[in-house]
Amino acid sequence: MKIPVSILILTPVALALGALAISLPANPSAPTQSLRKWTQRSMNSVHAIEVSVALDERAPRTAWVRFAPMSTEAMLAMQAAAAPNPLQMNPLPITAAEVELDLLQDAQPAQIHHATTAVGQAQAIVAVPEPAGGWLGQPMKIARRAYSNGLLVYEDEAILRFR
Amino acid sequence: MHRLFVPCALVAGAALSACSSIAKVEADLAAVNFPGVAKIYTGKLDMNWIALEGSISHIDINSVRGPLKEASVTVFEDRNRNGQPDPGEDVKSFTASQSSDGFSLKNLRIGSGELSGRDRNRLSMQFKVVDANGNTHIHCTPI
Numbered sequence: 649m650k651i652p653v654s655i656l657i658l659t660p661v662a663l664a665l666g667a668l669a670i671s672l673p674a675n676p677s678a679p680t681q682s683l684r685k686w687t688q689r690s691m692n693s694v695h696a697i698e699v700s701v702a703l704d705e706r707a708p709r710t711a712w713v714r715f716a717p718m719s720t721e722a723m724l725a726m727q728a729a730a731a732p733n734p735l736q737m738n739p740l741p742i743t744a745a746e747v748e749l750d751l752l753q754d755a756q757p758a759q760i761h762h763a764t765t766a767v768g769q770a771q772a773i774v775a776v777p778e779p780a781g782g783w784l785g786q787p788m789k790i791a792r793r794a795y796s797n798g799l800l801v802y803e804d805e806a807i808l809r810f811r
Numbered sequence: 812m813h814r815l816f817v818p819c820a821l822v823a824g825a826a827l828s829a830c831s832s833i834a835k836v837e838a839d840l841a842a843v844n845f846p847g848v849a850k851i852y853t854g855k856l857d858m859n860w861i862a863l864e865g866s867i868s869h870i871d872i873n874s875v876r877g878p879l880k881e882a883s884v885t886v887f888e889d890r891n892r893n894g895q896p897d898p899g900e901d902v903k904s905f906t907a908s909q910s911s912d913g914f915s916l917k918n919l920r921i922g923s924g925e926l927s928g929r930d931r932n933r934l935s936m937q938f939k940v941v942d943a944n945g946n947t948h949i950h951c952t953p954i
Contacts, residue, residue: 729937806841
């Protein structure tokens with residue numbers, strides 16, 4: 649099999665971050681949202697919520713996880729995918745979100761990072777600081793959840809081991 | 812090619828992009844919740860970035876409220892980035908079999924031959940569940 653040269657010459661970190669190609673301002677406490685490059689969305693039809701991620705390319709590498717209502721375009725595409733069956737969708741406003749990060753080798757409890765929707769905003773963005781030991785090379789459990797006035801409206805999770 | 816067949820977007824932030832930087836990723840568990848409808852659990856997931864091969868030992872789609880009518884998983888190339896498998900974008904589809912708790916799939920595999928000519932940076936996975944009333948519920952995630 650022919651492996652693209654770019655894969656061979658890029659360093660692991662460059663590969664990891666290159667996929668996101670983020671450019672952020674110097675002050676990490678006040679990142680300019682427009683400069684973040686968000687990943688492709690995960691979308692769930694039940695409450696019409698999408699989740700995307702951006703990563704600060706500098707160390708420590710804070711990750712941002714954005715929970716937002718699905719766009720009208722995305723909803724229409726999803727309805728088309730569901731055809732001929734109807735797509736049952738019950739959009740609810742996101743009022744809070746959290747990301748749970750558990751390093752499985754440190755015997756410490758999981759850290760849960762929270763965010764709420766800002767006034768006038770429909771989305772919640774959770775900042776997740778780079779864990780001790782970095783994002784690479786250690787098993788971790790990550791769960792993402794969004795709530796609408798206390799009701800769970802989005803949830804996914806995974807336990808990953810990198811080799 | 813560096814984001815192949817790992818439902819990375821099941822996980823958060825840097826970890827998902829980190830998937831791209833190493834030769835092998837294993838996921839012991841991933842789960843997606845369709846609140847009030849069903850919950851999907853994947854079993855052991857192996858991804859070999861170099862060989863461009865991936866597998867998931869099994870996927871269980873468990874009903875939360877009432878029986879489910881059908882369930883499927885589709886891997887697709889999201890050329891137009893609308894998050895859905897449009898005509899010509901399908902890479903491989905898997906139809907789930909009925910189980911005691913809902914539906915399940917076993918030994919899902921995708922090899923390099925099935926990805927020939929595909930833009931691997933646009934590969935996505937769609938989980939589709941149809942409930943007893945015929946209503947469809949969909950979760951899509953980049954991989």
